[in-house]
Amino acid sequence: MTLFNRVSLAILLGGLLAGCSANTTISSPSETAKINLKDVSRNQSTVQQELPTTSFGNYEFEVMDEQKAPMYGILPLKFNGGYLALDILLFAPGAFFNLREVYPYYEIDHDQGVVRYRSEKGGEWTTYTPTQEEAERARKYFAAQKSASQ
Helix, strand or coil, X not given: CCHHHHHHHHHHHHHHHHCXXXXXXXXXXXXXXXXXXXXXXXXXXXXXXXEECECCCCCEEEEECCCCCCEEEECCEEECHHHHHHHHHHCHXXXXXXXXXXXXXXXXXXXXXXXXXXXXCCCCCEEECCCHHHHHHHHHHHHHHHHHHC
């Protein structure tokens, strides 16, 4: 294989790895909850979305529910060890784009103030409580979005 072909293949694979995404379902036990994600305004109690992988970014969320203070936070993301191995072998700069991705299933419990997530539909939930700093960061993000849209 010529050097040109190897470089072309590496660039192609790097582009494919950088463009990876994952599907997720985010729900709330409350039927009246409205869930919004960074860059995705749905205002629904269940959100099904394909979200790009990331190495440095986060997915802030906002949950609005009737007569309750809004809940803010950042979705926990899983580490992509397989992508890291491919990035190292084929296209090292790809590691800047795809080391973390969303879990397939989230449940944001506004009443408990927690985020539950799991990798498999029937799997066991892992519970995460957003920190004050994460909640404040998400609150500022959504406040800025609302200001910009007015």
